[in-house]
Amino acid sequence: MGFEHLKYDFPKMPDEIRTMIEAEVARQVKIEKPSFQSRKAAGRMLVASLVAVMLCGATVFAGIGLYRMQQQKIGEHGVSINIESSQEKENTSIVIPDVKMEASYLPEGMVETGTGRYSFSDAKDKGGVTITFYRMDTGDDAFEVKHGDVVSSEEFTAGGYQGIYQEYSKLYQDEITFNQRIYVAYTDVHYVMEMYVASDVSKEEALKIAENIKLIPTDSTDDKLVIASDWSSYQEGADKEAEGYECKTITSVAKKEFKNIYAVGDSFLVNEEGLSANVSEVKISDGIQLLDAAYVEEELKKEVDDNQKLRPATIQYIKDGDTDALSQEIHSREVAQKLVYATVEYTNTSEKEMTDVLIFGALPRIREVDGQMQIVEEEQPKAKDQWNRVVNQGLSDMREMIYYDVRGGERENNYLKNIQPGETKVVHMAWVVTEEELSDLYISLNTSSGGYEFSESSLKTGYVDIRQ
């Protein structure tokens, strides 16, 4: 039996999902009359919601009073947050209504950039707040989260609901990071809000946003319907380890496997259809003067000074925080960065035109150690080191090409639109590396794996030795 039989064995889509798709499409297209099935389902949900509203209306204060969101310190910098019930639960299933969120306060300059996402208009999608909700399907008192690396944690009240505000350590002062979090327990409707807050939002503003959020029962066709994860599903994924096959990356191979090695000027095939490549020239530069400004992306522009010279990269040695200590930088150093600029000639050696040809260049660092060829990975701590990981703040952290001067394909990116039989097209690629890495550099033009691992495919395509 082969995969072609999957159509008989694949699980069937639940009616609930099919109904949701039809309802969402109808809402988006604003069709007046949904299908008969959707109308029935929407009708059932509307009735359930109305019942929930009635129940909620009668018991909202009692509901809130039954539960308490609280925090407990763990070690020096750890906090556990949970919801405790103040009386015995009756053995009845809870009714969790569909709700919509109303956020009646946003700081000046903050705009909605997506569902539950708000950021300042001058830092769109970089900071701001991201709001998610959990449906407490197994009871409000099932909620528990634990955090380490906590700088401060305090309880507060948001419109009558209990909340916890937390701040975590912030290592990179010049960058926007999500170093704050707010939890609010809406126990009358059995939702918990988790708000991720970035460092460009002050604590005061974050609390004010949370204090002005309301959850209001509604029906499932409402535009502002909250899309929440069931707490039981979230917990299942968080608690249990992944089973089965683990995808291991191969970063070391026997030297005899590393046999398809080419020099600058050699031609070799990069795919089975007959596309060959020749890295005809490699230049090393201190800056980006060699590059066509039209193809230089913003992140590369920010990496150079006023003279277009690459700035040094800062290498940080970090000890991650936990319940007993905050994250901290143990030490850092600066290292000069260089631009590696390669001229690659692609030739169609087949008899057919090639279209939408994907091109890609990676720059793995590879070293021979005891008869093995090893991808040079990030520095690892020795026994006496206090740090546990290294962070390279510069673009030399990347192995993929940071620059290429062709555009093609559906998304106008790294594709050759077409290449005729016998035709050669020239592409210039560039990477940023640290000065220390120049003696370990190889170019991989294989398009199925990056510069972080070996694969059967990349070893077959081969590597161009450009060690300096």
Add this chain to the structure above:
Amino acid sequence: MKKEQLGELILASEDTLYHVAKTLLLSDADCKDAIQEAIVKAFSSLHTLRQDSYAKTWLVRILINECYTLIRRQKRTVSLEEYQCQEVLREATDYSDLYEAVLQLPADTRICVILYYLEGYSIKETAKLLGITESAVKNRLARARTKMRRELEQAAT
């Protein structure tokens, strides 16, 4: 493409959307979330669709991105290796040996199998959908077939 046409496309692609989401997320609750988010995003970014003939590919890509967003959100911090090789715990359900064998595959291989064998995308289309090369697709399908053969042989003994 007009909104109404996109709506028709989505309704016609319901099964495809579920197959893709179920392959990556496994939990029906998560599938529902991801598909709904993808539909909303598709309508809001309809103006970015360059060619109507690519619309289904474009729609499936939006969904794949939503699935990975959901996985990342649930795991909070994901290393590069984990992002490439997600394996989410599945609901305890009585599945066939064939589907169980598919579930044993890593996510990046699993999605190739579903797109190629179940949804009937070509190697080239599958490569475009996933942003990888055609040879990568072929390699993953070959690995999947070998692994599946072994899994089914073990299940039979």
